[in-house]
Amino acid sequence: MVEAWYMDESPEDQRKPHRLESGRPVDLELLGQLGVFYWKLDADKYENDPELEKIRRERSYSWMDIITICKDKLPNYEEKIKMFYEEHLHLDDEIRYILDGSGYFDVRDKEDKWIRISMEKGDMITLPAGIYHRFTLDEKNYVKAMRLFVGEPVWTPYNRPADHFDAREQYVKFLTQTA
Template sequence: MVQAWYMEKNWTGDQREEHHKQPPEFIELDKLYKLSGVEYFQVNHLNPSSDEKLKSLKSNRGYTYEDEITCSKECLQDYEKKLKIFFEEHLHTDEEIRLVLEGSGYFDIRDTNDDWIRIKVEPGDLLIIPKGIYHRFTLDSNNFIKAKRYFIGEPVWTPYNRPADDMDCRQEYLNLIKSF
């Protein structure tokens, strides 16, 4: 099951390490949503097409396209370059929906105070990262993740690196967060 915690400020070293504050400050799932709008669901990763929660999410949110991505040294062309790109702070104009099938990694998101929260994802974890939130992704020290990606309509992967505060999706996100 997903774990989330505040990251230490001004950390150095490998981005694939946990980077806990000292002492560690874990975040409960309901608080994670209130701090960021990020939603979490546990899904049957061994047979996602039979999972009723996933079927409901796809239907209710209009997810009509899906694919799979595998991130590892062996499977991802330009592996080191891609990891650096994924780890640049950015936002998207659409939700980012990921279901982890195998492996593990970290999604880092900004909370309402602009502090980093690290979310560790493992098989069965499905995250919905709202459009307009600053975030980034990295593998953990296992260097492997396989995930399903869901989209409304045709896939859009365009990242807008920070600063992108003048974008409509960013302003919509900030208004959404104020309502929590």
């Protein structure tokens, strides 16, 4: 099961857990109120997993690739790690399925506080279009992830502030409706 918590404001290494001293955990219900969806799948059988195929069919995730993020495999590694950790949004949902390794997705809650979501092998997450978020590796410095899209992939991150986009306006409207 996925683990999530509110983050501290420490400037320490982004790859550390950054738990608040109170350790305020975040459950799947709260993540769902933010439009974040989660599944636990068997990553060892991702190539022939009927559960993954069902999710892809139901949610129209028609495009897929696999990315490995580590110093030896990702060109311009240091630059990309910094870019992934810049607070941004996308105009489409971001769907990631961790096939190996681990890392963190950070998302903003309704009060603009950071929630850290620890992702490891078998975890699949959907971040809605318009949510401010970022990604970082954890201290293991390795993740292999499947990226899924509805239709053709769009990789463009829009760094904060990006409140003028329709996707952000629709997301903020969604948040007010779930309040």
